[in-house]
Each structure stands twice: as C-alpha cells, then as structure tokens.
Amino acid sequence: MAVTIDTHSYFFLLSTGLLSILLVHSFLKKRLKPSNKDFKPPPSPPALPIIGHLHLLSIILPKCFQALASRYGPLMKITIGASTSLVVSNAKVAREVLKIQDLNYSNRPRFPTGDYQIYKRSSFFEAEYGAYWRFLKKICMTELLSPQQLNRFADIRKEEFVKLLEVVLRSAKKNEAFDVGAELMSMTNNVVCRMTMSTRCSEGSDESKKIREFTDGIVKVAAKLSLGEVWGPLKKFDLFGFGKKLKAALTEYDELVERIMVEHERNRHGGERKRKDMMDILLEISEDDKAEVKLTRNHIKAFLLDLFIAGTDTTAVALQWTLAEIINHPRVFNKLREEIKGVVGSNRLIEESDAPNLPYLQAVVKEGLRLHPPSPMILRQNNEDCKINGYDVAANSRTIINAYAVMRDPDSWEDPSEFVPERYSTSARESHEFHYLPFGSGRRACPGSTLALAMMHVVIGSLVQCFDWKVKGGEKINMEIGAAVSGAMLHPLECYPTAQVNASIISSREMS
Template sequence: MAPITDIQYYCFLFCILLVSTLLFRSYAKKPTNPSTFPPSPPSLPIVGHLHLIGPLLHKSFQSLSRQYGPLISLRLGFSPCIVLSSAALAMEVFRTHDLIFAFRPEFASTQFNIYNGSNFFTAPYGTYWRFMKKLCMTELLADRQLAGFVGVKQEEIRHFLRRLLESSESGKPVDVGAELTRLTNNIICRMAMTTRCSGSTYESEEVRKLGDEIAKLGGKLGLGEILGPLGKLDPFGYGKKLRNLIVQFDELLEKVLREHENDGAEGTNEGKDLVDILLKTSKDEKAEYKLTRTNIKAFLLDIFAGGTDTSAKAMQWTLAMLINHPDILRKVRAEIEFTVGETRLVEESDIHNLPYLQAVIKETLRLFPVLPIIGRECTEDCKIGGYDVKKKSRVLINLYAIMRDPDSWEDPDSFRPERFLMKSRENLQRQEEIKNQSSKFLPFGGGRRGCPGASHAYTIMHLTVASMVQCFDWVNGDNGLTEVSLEQGAGFNLRMAHPLLCFPIPVAKLQPLIPTVL
C-alpha cells in the first residue's frame, strides 16, 4: 500500500469538514451579551475561521490581531480558542491570573499516549506537576547539577567542531541543522543516561530516533484538532503509529532503567545522571510524591521529544542571521578574541564576559521563537483585557507577534542585538526599561508553566554559537547565494523552510587547536 502523503491528509481533513456540514450544526452558542466577549472575525459554518488561516499559524494569528485587536476569539473547525497577541495581555495571563492559567490544554495526540497523565510537560497543575517542577529546579536542572555536566558539553562541542573541520577539508557543504541536532541529542543523552546517542551501539541511538518520530507524529495529530470528535477516529492511523512508537520507546527505556538499577544509584547526586536521580527519588519513602516508573519514562520522553530539537533550531536561526549580517558576526568574533584570546577555545566560564554574544542570542530568539505559540487552559471565569474569558477556554499566546509588536519594540522586524545591551553608566536610568523589556521578551513562555530548562538551553546556545564563530568563517552553500533564505517552514515549531547548508572555513589562527581538542 502506497504511503499517505501530508497533502492527502490535509485534503482528507478538509473534505471531512465539508461533509460534516450535513451532519452537524455548530455547537458554539452565541453569548447573550457579545460586547463582553473578545471580538471575532466573520466565520463560516462548521469550518469557522479556517479559511483565514495559512500554513504559518503564528503569522496568520498576527495578521488577524492587527486587524481585529490583540485579543480575538477564533474557531478552527470544531476547536474554539482565544488568541492573545500583546505583552500587556500576556502579563495578565502569566502574572495576574497565573494560577488560573496553570493548566495546558489537552490535544488530539493525548488519547494515543500510553503515558497520558504522567508527562510533566502536559500534566495538569497539581501535586505531581508541582513535585516535578520542584525536582527540576532543585535537582535535575539545578545550577550545581548542570555544573557537573560542563565537561560533557565542552567535549561534545569539540566533537562537533572536529566534524565541521572534516567537512571543510572534504570541500562539501555541511547540513548545519543535522549537525546541531546531533550535538544537542548527544548532550541530552549523556546528561540523562551517561552515553552518547550518535555512533553508539547502546539503546540510546534508538531512543533518539524514536523521540524524533514521536515529536513529528504528535504534530500531525495536532492538526486533527479541527475535526473535534471526529479526530478520535484516527482515519490515517497516525494515532496507532504514535502509540506503537511510544511502546517501543518504553521498552528501550525499561532496559536503560534496569541497567542503572544494577549499577546502583545510592549516595549523593554528585556525578549522577538524570536517570540515577529519578530512580533514587522514586525510592524515597519521604518524598512528597511517589514517583512511578511510568513518570520517569514520561519525563525522559518529554526531554527527547521536545528538549533537543528546539535548541538546534534556535542555533540555526542564529547562524543564519550572522551570515546575513557579517558586520555583527565580526563584532561577536572580536569580543571573543578580546575575552578568550587566540591560544584556547571558548569555554562555558567565558560566557558571562561576552555580553554582545548574549545580545545576539536574545535578538534571534525575539525574532524567531522556536515555539511561537504556547497554549494555556482557563480553569475559572475571568477577565483579560476587559473581556470575559470563560472556564475551560483554550488560550493561545502568540509569542511571535508579541516579540514583533511595534508598540513594544522599535523597528521590530530588524535584527538589532544592541537593543539588549545596557551600558554600565546608564544602569540606574534604565532599570525600569529593563524590567519592562522582560515582560515583552518571552521566548520560553512565562509564569509557573514557563520552561524549566531555559537556563540550560541558553548555555548550550551561547557556547555552541561562540565556538562556531571563533573557529570558522561561514559561507552560504545554497546555490552560491550570499544570503541565507529566512523563509519559515510550516509546523508547530518555528523552523527554517530549507536546510541550512554552509561551507565552514577554518579561521587560520584557530585551526591548529581544533584537531588537538579530543
């Protein structure tokens, strides 16, 4: 049987929606007092506002918000939602009503996940979620724990540099995205399981591949939201495939857990990987929550399915912007040379002395947040921006639009890292400006459901980009064009539409250091 293409899938969804007009009436009741509810563009029966939505959801929402206001009500097929597109309204969700919006909405893929209810990322706000968040902040992703992985990160980045040098010597362009994904996966594998994912005979290589496939299938199933109850029929079998993949993932992780148990996970957490800490916590009779084996596996799935590819995509966008702005790349390199010198490679301890590099990373995340839209679910009736938001409402926060809002950012579509720099002599005068900036710069979300791994992600991005700039010049390898295409690809993550192919050219004075770092 021939494989089903994405185009066939989308056509099928559209046809189902049209046929459903003969079977269903729109179940969304009109409010008795429409003026108190968020404005809504004109809709069509059944399909709602789907005719207004293009392949780039965040851009479609941005366009609609500019026309109808920063808080609008939409219905995408059978899926009603509220879209929020301003920093002030986001702060009402993340601060004023943080507890009310501490739940993430469930999506179509949930019913096919054997870990449903145990995933930390999507878990309801309650005892389990609070326990895992505390464990992340005090043990799993605490500064002292991450400090123990400094050598791991440095070593994997040096492997990465060596691969770039070998590609340079072969004269072939490098698929930067593939290499960055390999790098981030290796780092996560070693942090989680004390083994590398790539080039290993260990189960970790399969774990990595399964994590990638699970993430892709979950995204396709998310499109089934527009079918409402019909999405549960799983017409293309994506749900069944997802369940089978997670079962395979579960079997591999069971082997990993048993091996760690045989090695022992007693004593302090110093020198332990994440699996060791999770197993030790599960045996703690005094713990606030009894962590189960399923909880551990679900947490690891969250890491592999969502925690590796995001950093890799962000670094792709950063390199693309530096190639397209060679003057900024030269400034970054000059800062590194001044701070680090020419006799060694940049290290993690150097990052805090590289403010311009930090500004470049922030400016890239402002323009290209890897998760451009994040979801929350309202657990009580409340008011946002003066409008009524009913209990159980899905609220989609368009980070992409917020961080390109001309009311919050001067010349918002331009790449200007200097906007994140603060001169020391202006500290006192700019404290309020910096405070305001933090409320409109939200690449990792906000509130209690903000990403707990943000600090780790920043470290990886800073160190990797610094190493790439310090050791190589970069030439676009796509059809000889000077500038890199910044066309965005469709999907829930903000990815580049085309692979980032580049020629890395070793910086002559640094080249002797690269082959000797391993």
C-alpha cells in the same frame, strides 16, 4: 442484485457524511449553549460555516495570527472546525494571562493525543497544575536542572561542542558543504541523552540515535493527530490512523528506555556508576518512601520523553536561526568575533564560563531568540471564568500566546523585524519581561532555559570564533519559516566553512 460504488462516489459519500455530522454537531452546540446577553466575547474575524476561520489561515500560524491581530486586536477568537482558541498578540495582554491571571492559567490544554498516550496523566508538560506537577517542577529546579547539576555535566557539554567543531573542521579541510541543521541536531541530542541517561550516538552504542528517531516520529505523528480536533466528535474514530502510529512509536520508545533503566538499576546497586545522571536521580526518588509523590516507571519515562522533545529540537532550531542571522549580517559577525578575540584570545576555545564577560555575545543570542523563539506559540488554559483585556473568557478556554507576534510588536520594539543585537545595550528590556518571551513566563515557564542559554552562548561563540562561513548557492541564507511546531527553517542551512584558528585548539584530546 449487487450494488457497486466507484472510488469517487465513495469519497463523495464519506465527505458528505462527515460534513453533515459536523454541521449537526455545530448546530446543536450553538442551540444548546445557554445565552448570556451580558457575556462579551473577544472579537473574531468573519467565519464560514463548518470550517470557521480555516480559509484565513496559512501553514505558518504565528505569522498568520500576527497579521489577523493587526486587524482584530491583541485578543481574538479563532475557530477551526470544531476547535476554538483565543490568540494573544501583545505584551499587555500576555501580562494579564501570564502574571495577573497566572494561577488561573496554570494548566495546558489537552489534545486528542491523550487518547493514545501509553503514559496517561504522567507527562510533566501536559500535567494538570497540582501536587504531581509541583513535585516534578521542584525536582527540576533543585535536582535535575539546578546550577549544581548543570555544572556537573559541563565537561560532557564541552566534549560534544568540540566534537561538533571537529566535524566542521573536516568539512573545511575537504572544502565540503556543511549541513549546519543536521549536525546541531545531533549535537544537542547527544548532550541531552548523555545528561539524562549517559548514552550517546557512537560506534558502540546507538541508543541516542534511536531516541532521536523515536521522538522525532512521535512529535510529527502527534502534530498530525492534534489536527484531528477540527473533526469534533469524529476525532475519536482515528480516521487516518495517526493514533495507532503514535501508540506504536511510544511503545518502541518505552521498550528502549526500559532496557536503559534496567541497566541503570543494575549499575547503581552494583556501585559501578561514578556520576549520577538524571535517570539515576529519578530512580532514587522513585525508591524513596518519604517522597511527596510516588514516582512510577511510567512517570520517569514520560518525564524523560518531555526532556528529549523539549531539549533537542527547540535548542537546535534556535541555534540554527541565530547562526543564520549572524552570517546574513557580516557587521554583527565581525563585531562578535572581535569581542571573543579580545576576551578569550586565539589560543583556546570559548567556554561556558566566558559568557558573563561577553555582553555582545549575550545580546546576539538574545536577539536571535527574540526573532526566532524556540516555542513560537505558548499554550495555556484557564480554570475559571475571567476577564482578559476587557472581554469575558469562559472557563477551560484554550489560549495561545503568540510569542512570535509579541516579540515583533512595533509598539514594543523599534524596527521589530530587524536583527539588531545593539538594542539591548540601550534599552532595559530585561525589566519588561512580557515583551520578551522566548521561554514563556509564569509558573509554567520553561525550566530548561538556563541549560539552553549555556549551550547557545558557547556553540554560537565557538562557530564564530573558529570559522568563516560561505553560503552554499548564494550570498544570503534563505530565512523562510517552515511549518513545524518549533518554527524551524524551511530550507536546510548548508555552508562552506573556512577555519580561522589553529586546528590544534579544536581537539577533544586537548581539552582541560
């Protein structure tokens, strides 16, 4: 006799089976774990069976962790299903992790995405601290992102900044709403793609656009796949197919970058390239038999992918937040414009070289990064057992430094949730680096911070110098945070721009 099971019954049986497996896994894990009466773990909120602290969390994890830390302390343990993390929420404990124990915390935790990575053990971002990681870090600081290399591409950044202003100007002339976030994303993507492999989104070439689509898809699928960690031993079965989607997206990216690499190799050996981009430098290093580490094609592709992900989305999001704060604070907007007018004048655009002479612009950017860090949560993993804030931490514990909470801590900052650029003129915050962590700290701090700041100063400065901004649909910009890893805005930033300078200075044809 045939047996039929309706859909509801199927999902009930599946859910029951999954929960049973998780329950048994959790029970065995606790029973088999050796007891140590002297072990003093960090405090933890009350947890429920199987789901742990899931019922206490929201989709905006940095804010949620900040609220929990106010009750359970600056170092606490959070469990979600089979996943456990320690969360750091103030400067004192962040200093212990990122400075005092920097070498011990020199690794980043691994996620389930590694099982579906076609560039296994090649990613600079996820690489273990060792010879390979140190070699790539040295290349970053001395070759790829050195001041000399950044200066070589200053004209390319200027071209892209001016193209952005031309798009804003067209919207102003037509009295159309301007999608700030979308255009900033396009601009930063073109800058990164041109600096890394001399390509941009244009009429004749759409590699930059494709790279953006691939990396955006990779980030979204990887984030969903990482959530599968809560399933413990079941994560390896890829129940929702995110692993297959990640592998497919990476394969498409690989095919595109391989074509660009082949073209670079042909042009390099044919003597057609006038300026070395990052891909040229990496290909040269891969051909050097005396190099400390032999770079493969997969190493290069994985490294470039890290740059595309880290250098595009985070910078564009930080720019969007900072401009939104300025528009919402007319006093700051007017004060900044007056400073730019006094230093730069009205007959030319602000340039990167002007930034050192514009202290208020620097303070505005710094305050935007404090309130809206590009990476709200900094991930680390310790190699050995240690003590942090008086508590015992077992080796290989995942630790999250909640930069969002650290930089809004009322014990470190006066009126921590307020946008007040003037605070930097009266307080020596630069010497208190662990109160201020927009780019992380320690040996695994972001190597691209110099490039990000250069872009932010000139883009924010030029958007304030050249245009007034009227918010579409209201007087104030909605500052709700979305659920993205980068802490992006929940709602699109759309404004009506009005030109405040002579249109002739906003022209790619007039550039020096």
